[in-house]
Amino acid sequence: MADDKTTPSAKIDYRGFEPILTKYTSQPDSATLAFYRGHGGYDAARKALTEYEPDQIIELVKSSSLRGRGGAGFPCGLKWSFVPKKSPKPKYLVVNADESEPGTFKDRLILERDPHQLIEGVIISAYALDAHVAYCYIRGEFVAGFRTMQRAIDEAYAAGFLGDDVLGTGYSLHLTMHRGAGAYICGEETGLLSSLEGKRGTPKIKPPFPAVEGLFGCPTVVNNVETLACVPHIVNRGAEWFRSIGAAKGPGPKLLCVSGHVERPGVYEVPCGINLLDLINDLAGGVWKGRKLKAVVPGGSSAKVLAAHECDVATDFDSLAAKDTMLGSGGVIVMDETTDMVEALYNILRFYAHESCGQCTPCREGTGWLAKICGRVHHGEGRPEDLDEMIDLAERMCGRTICVLADAAAFPCTSFIRKFRPEFEAKIAAGKGHERRISIGGPLVHPGAISAHNQEKLAELHGGH
Amino acid sequence: MSSPGSNGARVREFSDAGKKHVAWLLTRYPDPQAALLPVLRLAEEEFTNIDSPAVLLVARTLDLSPGYVWGVLTFYTHYRREGDGKYLLQVCSTLSCALRGCRDISHHLEKKLGIEVGETTSDGRFTLKKVECLGSCGTAPVVQVNDEYHENLSIEKLDRLLASLD
Numbered sequence: 001m002a003d004d005k006t007t008p009s010a011k012i013d014y015r016g017f018e019p020i021l022t023k024y025t026s027q028p029d030s031a032t033l034a035f036y037r038g039h040g041g042y043d044a045a046r047k048a049l050t051e052y053e054p055d056q057i058i059e060l061v062k063s064s065s066l067r068g069r070g071g072a073g074f075p076c077g078l079k080w081s082f083v084p085k086k087s088p089k090p091k092y093l094v095v096n097a098d099e100s101e102p103g104t105f106k107d108r109l110i111l112e113r114d115p116h117q118l119i120e121g122v123i124i125s126a127y128a129l130d131a132h133v134a135y136c137y138i139r140g141e142f143v144a145g146f147r148t149m150q151r152a153i154d155e156a157y158a159a160g161f162l163g164d165d166v167l168g169t170g171y172s173l174h175l176t177m178h179r180g181a182g183a184y185i186c187g188e189e190t191g192l193l194s195s196l197e198g199k200r201g202t203p204k205i206k207p208p209f210p211a212v213e214g215l216f217g218c219p220t221v222v223n224n225v226e227t228l229a230c231v232p233h234i235v236n237r238g239a240e241w242f243r244s245i246g247a248a249k250g251p252g253p254k255l256l257c258v259s260g261h262v263e264r265p266g267v268y269e270v271p272c273g274i275n276l277l278d279l280i281n282d283l284a285g286g287v288w289k290g291r292k293l294k295a296v297v298p299g300g301s302s303a304k305v306l307a308a309h310e311c312d313v314a315t316d317f318d319s320l321a322a323k324d325t326m327l328g329s330g331g332v333i334v335m336d337e338t339t340d341m342v343e344a345l346y347n348i349l350r351f352y353a354h355e356s357c358g359q360c361t362p363c364r365e366g367t368g369w370l371a372k373i374c375g376r377v378h379h380g381e382g383r384p385e386d387l388d389e390m391i392d393l394a395e396r397m398c399g400r401t402i403c404v405l406a407d408a409a410a411f412p413c414t415s416f417i418r419k420f421r422p423e424f425e426a427k428i429a430a431g432k433g434h435e436r437r438i439s440i441g442g443p444l445v446h447p448g449a450i451s452a453h454n455q456e457k458l459a460e461l462h463g464g465h
Numbered sequence: 466m467s468s469p470g471s472n473g474a475r476v477r478e479f480s481d482a483g484k485k486h487v488a489w490l491l492t493r494y495p496d497p498q499a500a501l502l503p504v505l506r507l508a509e510e511e512f513t514n515i516d517s518p519a520v521l522l523v524a525r526t527l528d529l530s531p532g533y534v535w536g537v538l539t540f541y542t543h544y545r546r547e548g549d550g551k552y553l554l555q556v557c558s559t560l561s562c563a564l565r566g567c568r569d570i571s572h573h574l575e576k577k578l579g580i581e582v583g584e585t586t587s588d589g590r591f592t593l594k595k596v597e598c599l600g601s602c603g604t605a606p607v608v609q610v611n612d613e614y615h616e617n618l619s620i621e622k623l624d625r626l627l628a629s630l631d
Contacts, residue, residue, distance in 0.1 A: 090495075099600045100597075100598060100600060101598070102559045102560050102561065102597075102598040102602070103560065103561055103598075103602050104598075104600060104602070105600045105601055105602050105603050107600075108600055108601070139600065140541070140543040140544075141543060141555075141596075141599055141600070141609060141614075142600065143612040143613070144612075144613075144614070174493070176493040176494075178502065178503065179502065179503065179506055180502070180541070180543070181502060181505070181506075181541035181542070181543040181544050182541050182542035182543025182544075182596070183540065183541050183542065183543075184597065184598075195502065196499060197496065197498065197499050198496070198498035198499045198500065198501035198502060198527075198537070199498075199501075199537060200536060200537055200540035201540060201541075216495055216496055216499075257602060257603060258603070259561035259564075259565075259602035259603050259605060260560075260561050260564045260565070260602075261564055261565075265602070265603040265604070265605070266603045267603060297560075301559070301560055301598075331602070333560055333561055333564070333602070335564065339564070344560060344563075344564075347558075347559065347560050347563050348559075348560055351559050351560075351597055351598070354597060355597065357540075
């Protein structure tokens with residue numbers, strides 16, 4: 001079927017695909033205003049502000065079928081349309097540049113190497129939303145990206161692309177960089193807004209959704225960097241053009257991040273929905289060191305893992321959802337045959353335990369508990385009932401919290417155990433005598449870091465063995 | 466009893482440039498509290514480590530309670546705090562870096578510096594921290610030294626890096 005792009009036989013062709021978002025990112029001056037303008041930069045902003053009404057931009061983006069590229073894949077134009085136009089409150093556009101989903105490193109490329117593309121996307125999108133104030137919340141560790149963006153914003157102000165009179169149209173827009181300080185939960189949109197308001201980055205219950213009640217209680221749209229970078233191209237070349245690229249229900253150029261056990265890790269720009277094995281074996285050079293593929297996490301660590309035999313799948317939003325996983329942030333993490341899946345899961349679960357903001361009991365207690373049980377299994381102190389207990393616990397965490405960090409911890413937990421159960425059972429059966437497999441990095445907090453008191457408690461719990 | 470801060474003063478003040486920056490920040494947000502994270506960064510710039518006198522200054526500057534500022538500061542992991550050494554060696558330890566050998570990196574640093582993860586060398590030069598995903602998975606393993614990312618690390622590169630830090 002011409003439209004059926006979810007079966008492996010109808011693979012999306014990526015050979016000869018001309019990059020759009022990363023067209024210039026490897027050129028030395030790509031971050032400067034002079035370079036950007038020399039390559040058609042800010043033409044889209046001028047076109048949008050002089051030839052379109054704000055509502056028409058929203059309709060344009062809706063008809064492009066652009067879906068959010070931060071993790072949720074929500075239709076962008078639809079989200080924009082939730083902002084109540086008649087509201088007397090000021091409206092805000094917030095760029096989510098917090099990029100912290102493990103396995104994800106694509107927004108960084110735009111922030112550091114093509115900041116004006118993002119700024120132009122912000123101008124057009126803020127105009128569409130009738131917002132006059134925008135913030136770019138960038139994770140604290142991205143110092144280079146912050147400095148590059150700040151320089152670019154200064155250039156944009158000087159050239160009249162930002163300020164009280166954008167491009168002489170009378171539209172005013174002020175954009176401010178806002179640095180985070182090391183908190184994964186500030187990538188969650190309401191956690192980000194809390195942080196932006198000068199608080200601990202704790203998420204807020206939805207509804208109300210930010211489009212209605214967000215930053216400072218006002219209508220707010222939070223969009224990912226890559227999502228906004230698509231906007232100038234949609235204005236320049238049209239919705240139909242955008243829809244023609246890649247998968248029908250989730251089209252456009254897509255930045256995929258490949259990391260882990262491959263020959264050529266990196267960011268790859270492809271039509272959305274290319275085959276996962278094509279991405280790994282062709283573009284990324286295949287599994288490294290001549291080894292065999294064992295597992296792939298396709299959309300950042302929150303996405304359920306795919307065993308090797310499940311990887312013949314298109315990497316668009318709907319195809320991966322149909323395989324009970326997700327495209328998410330586009331962070332493709334590849335694991336070879338030597339990977340200790342128990343240790344890999346332990347690594348992931350410790351991440352979520354560390355990053356839980358602590359508001360909700362199921363998450364605060366659950367993430368820590370999952371990490372502890374997995375740690376016991378990994379260190380040869382697992383019990384037969386541990387695996388079902390972890391799955392039960394993970395399932396009880398889902399849907400019972402203010403945000404989806406709990407779900408994000410639950411998904412890898414249940415999928416790793418279900419798909420690699422024999423490995424987990426083998427470690428439990430072997431107990432302390434198990435031979436250490438060739439393994440991944442492993443815990444940097446080693447047994448010496450557990451206090452003597454707690455070591456005694458652990459010994460008591462295990463009945464002295 | 467207040468103790469001397471790192472600039473020797475009991476009661477801190479921001480520099481003139483710092484005060485100008487605060488004034489500018491306050492024009493960017495409708496609510497002064499929203500300037501808290503940027504003002505904490507300013508304190509980090511001016512005093513290196515954000516210690517108690519710095520927290521008191523930030524609180525005074527934004528008319529927030531010191532306890533509130535402390536609560537916000539301690540939620541985040543990426544502010545320099547009291548006791549942090551001259552060089553913060555932040556070793557990324559999440560999955561992609563773990564798959565590409567970050568354990569070797571951290572073990573090597575522990576051996577070379579004679580400290581464990583979480584500790585600071587007695588001369589105050591190096592603090593070794595385990596951090597979560599730095600968003601540089603394609604160039605794993607990665608260590609962030611203060612503001613800079615050091616990517617595609619090997620033991621050799623790591624030794625050269627350490628040798629270059631005075």
